[in-house]
Amino acid sequence: xxxxxxxxxxxxxxxxxxxxxxxxxxxxxxxxxxxxxxxxxxxxxxxxxxxxxxxxxxxxxxxxxxxxxxxxxxxxxxxxxxxxxxxxxxxxxxxxxxxxxxxxxxxxxxxxxxxxxxxxxxxxxxxxxxxxxxxxxxxxxxxxxxxxxxxxxxxxxxxxxxxxxxxxxxxxxxxxxxxxxxxxxxxxxxxxxxxxxxxxxxxxxxxxxxxxxxxxxxxxxxxxxxxxxxxxxxxxxxxxxxxxxxxxxxxxx
Amino acid sequence: xxxxxxxxxxxxxxxxxxxxxxxxxxxxxxxxxxxxxxxxxxxxxxxxxxxxxxxxxxxxxxxxxxxxxxxxxxxxxxxxxxxxxxxxxxxxxxxxxxxxxxxxxxxxxxxxxxxxxxxxxxxxxxxxxxxxxxxxxxxxxxxxxxxxxxxxxxxxxxxxxxxxxxxxxxxxxxxxxxxxxxxxxxxxxxxxxxxxxxxxxxxxxxxxxxxxxxxxxxxxxxxxxxxxxxxxxxxxxxxxxxxxxxxxxxxxxxxxxxxxxxxxxxxxxxxxxxxxxxxxxxxxxxxxxxxxxxxxxxxxxxxxxxxxxxxxxxxxxxxxxxxxxxxxxxxxxxxxxxxxxxxxxxxxxxxxxxxxxxxxxxxxxxxxxxxxxxxxxxxxxxxxxxxxxxxx
Numbered sequence: 001x002x003x004x005x006x007x008x009x010x011x012x013x014x015x016x017x018x019x020x021x022x023x024x025x026x027x028x029x030x031x032x033x034x035x036x037x038x039x040x041x042x043x044x045x046x047x048x049x050x051x052x053x054x055x056x057x058x059x060x061x062x063x064x065x066x067x068x069x070x071x072x073x074x075x076x077x078x079x080x081x082x083x084x085x086x087x088x089x090x091x092x093x094x095x096x097x098x099x100x101x102x103x104x105x106x107x108x109x110x111x112x113x114x115x116x117x118x119x120x121x122x123x124x125x126x127x128x129x130x131x132x133x134x135x136x137x138x139x140x141x142x143x144x145x146x147x148x149x150x151x152x153x154x155x156x157x158x159x160x161x162x163x164x165x166x167x168x169x170x171x172x173x174x175x176x177x178x179x180x181x182x183x184x185x186x187x188x189x190x191x192x193x194x195x196x197x198x199x200x201x202x203x204x205x206x207x208x209x210x211x212x213x214x215x216x217x218x219x220x221x222x223x224x225x226x227x228x229x230x231x232x233x234x235x236x237x238x239x240x241x242x243x244x245x246x247x248x249x250x251x252x253x
Numbered sequence: 254x255x256x257x258x259x260x261x262x263x264x265x266x267x268x269x270x271x272x273x274x275x276x277x278x279x280x281x282x283x284x285x286x287x288x289x290x291x292x293x294x295x296x297x298x299x300x301x302x303x304x305x306x307x308x309x310x311x312x313x314x315x316x317x318x319x320x321x322x323x324x325x326x327x328x329x330x331x332x333x334x335x336x337x338x339x340x341x342x343x344x345x346x347x348x349x350x351x352x353x354x355x356x357x358x359x360x361x362x363x364x365x366x367x368x369x370x371x372x373x374x375x376x377x378x379x380x381x382x383x384x385x386x387x388x389x390x391x392x393x394x395x396x397x398x399x400x401x402x403x404x405x406x407x408x409x410x411x412x413x414x415x416x417x418x419x420x421x422x423x424x425x426x427x428x429x430x431x432x433x434x435x436x437x438x439x440x441x442x443x444x445x446x447x448x449x450x451x452x453x454x455x456x457x458x459x460x461x462x463x464x465x466x467x468x469x470x471x472x473x474x475x476x477x478x479x480x481x482x483x484x485x486x487x488x489x490x491x492x493x494x495x496x497x498x499x500x501x502x503x504x505x506x507x508x509x510x511x512x513x514x515x516x517x518x519x520x521x522x523x524x525x526x527x528x529x530x531x532x533x534x535x536x537x538x539x540x541x542x543x544x545x546x547x548x549x550x551x552x553x554x555x556x557x558x559x560x561x562x563x564x565x566x567x568x569x570x571x572x573x574x575x576x577x578x579x580x581x582x583x584x585x586x587x588x589x590x591x592x593x594x595x596x597x598x599x600x601x602x603x604x605x606x607x608x609x610x611x612x613x614x615x616x617x618x619x620x621x622x623x624x625x626x627x628x629x630x631x632x633x634x635x636x637x638x639x640x641x642x643x644x645x
Contacts (some may be wrong), residue, residue: 052524073528075525078525079291093517102510103506107525108280114508115507115508116504116506161525161526
């Protein structure tokens with residue numbers, strides 16, 4: 001077997017005739033930190049949705065560690081070791097930060113053992129608290145967290161699940177500058193011992209933290225490579241950076 | 254009933270309970286949980302931790318010692334009836350309050366438990382002959398369905414098994430297909446309506462509209478005797494207490510947290526690696542089992558089980574009671590059932606024609622002004638008190 005953790009082949013998704021994904025091939029090796037970029041509607045989130053079982057593809061395959069993911073239900077895919085966050089973070093507001101993390105960490109326990117009360121803090125939860133810097137807020141209800149803290153909690157919940165592959169959907173969207181920097185550090189730290197795919201719009205964030213980039217455009221992979229290679233690609237400049245530049249110029253005018 | 258009321262926030266007080274005190278109010282985000290305790294769990298002080306068990310013990314003493322001494326047999330019997338409803342309400346509190354499953358058909362499970370018990374009592378009273386109503390209906394041979402219910406152990410087991418199995422089947426079908434919200438509510442209500450039609454239609458098998466009644470003997474005790482009724486009251490109160498503790502443990506366990514998570518974000522829970530359908534199905538089955546037990550206790554206490562006691566209207570009345578008491582807190586649900594039971598009896602005696610309007614008005618009032626019910630009001634008052642003390 002190869003070192004490829006994720007192998008996507010010929011993936012197609014159609015919504016009412018609109019092809020959101022049109023034959024995507026993507027390979028991500030174990031331990032990689034991969035950025036997924038592309039203009040709005042390129043199919044980035046759809047791709048994440050297919051990998052995690054939220055959307056069923058019309059054709060193609062997603063193999064994860066040699067196992068086919070297409071056709072499995074969401075929680076089964078999580079149990080195989082694929083975790084994700086959402087663009088709009090969803091944490092359980094009624095529960096405390098600690099309980100949110102603890103639930104994320106407990107899914108491998110047999111159901112009957114969940115009937116017992118939690119005693120103490122599992123090690124994985126402690127580690128996730130520490131990594132995300134939320135230790136001081138452990139006892140607070142997640143409902144009182146700021147937007148940034150919620151995103152970190154989500155990433156923390158992901159870490160607590162101990163997945164083999166993490167999929168982050170726009171982790172810095174809507175964040176203030178200092179929160180972005182903090183998230184970037186968190187990302188670098190997480191990527192050290194996990195395979196991570198990040199969907200991100202933010203070019204500044206990309207330049208700073210990305211190494212390998214895949215560019216999606218109109219449901220296809222346009223190009224792949226290092227940040228420099230991708231930025232130097234005239235097609236990318238045209239569809240992505242070019243458009244962004246025009247937008248910027250429009251804004252200046 | 255103040256004892257019940259007091260017990261609510263106290264018992265629910267352990268830190269993270271959504272129903273509990275202040276922080277649950279969206280308007281007071283500056284609640285104690287923000288400042289958090291020094292401990293990671295943010296646990297309250299020793300006093301607060303002991304307040305719950307102390308309140309529970311106080312209520313237990315009142316219910317088990319004071320009430321049997323203070324109330325005349327008729328009133329004690331009424332209280333026993335309300336406590337039976339409170340057991341159903343406890344299940345609704347779990348399923349609806351904690352799990353977000355608005356079940357409008359708990360009467361179905363109540364009825365299954367009630368009929369299982371009623372069938373045994375009828376056969377026992379008939380002593381080998383046919384039960385009286387069958388003779389009147391011209392039935393000549395005991396229907397095969399009835400046979401095993403002559404065995405008390407079988408009948409008692411069925412009190413729990415029938416509702417639980419039915420809820421498991423229904424849950425497995427419905428929750429797996431991601432049917433929820435209003436659709437689930439309508440489905441359960443339709444089920445209650447269907448069961449009534451089924452029961453009424455099978456006169457010879459079920460006693461039809463009259464249901465099963467005229468019971469004389471309950472496990473060797475004369476059902477007409479005051480001592481038997483007092484004993485039954487104590488059994489009902491004890492069962493409620495035990496089930497309450499069990500439900501309380503369930504809520505504060507990881508499973509309980511998971512249940513709340515499913516209520517607030519079912520789709521997100523899937524990505525935590527859990528199947529929400531399993532969590533919901535199990536909880537629904539537990540609440541059904543509780544309703545079954547309540548139905549079985551109701552039969553000797555009140556002396557009858559009939560379609561009118563388990564159809565759409567009684568099922569809805571219990572949901573209203575839980576809403577009034579406060580669905581997010583188990584004690585609120587229990588309190589609501591008892592308060593609404595008393596209110597119904599009182600107003601039916603004094604102003605029979607006004608009760609239905611009053612019930613409707615109360616429901617609207619609670620839903621618009623205090624969506625967390627009496628329990629929520631009590632918690633808010635407690636919070637005002639503690640924050641004043643803190644400010645002073």
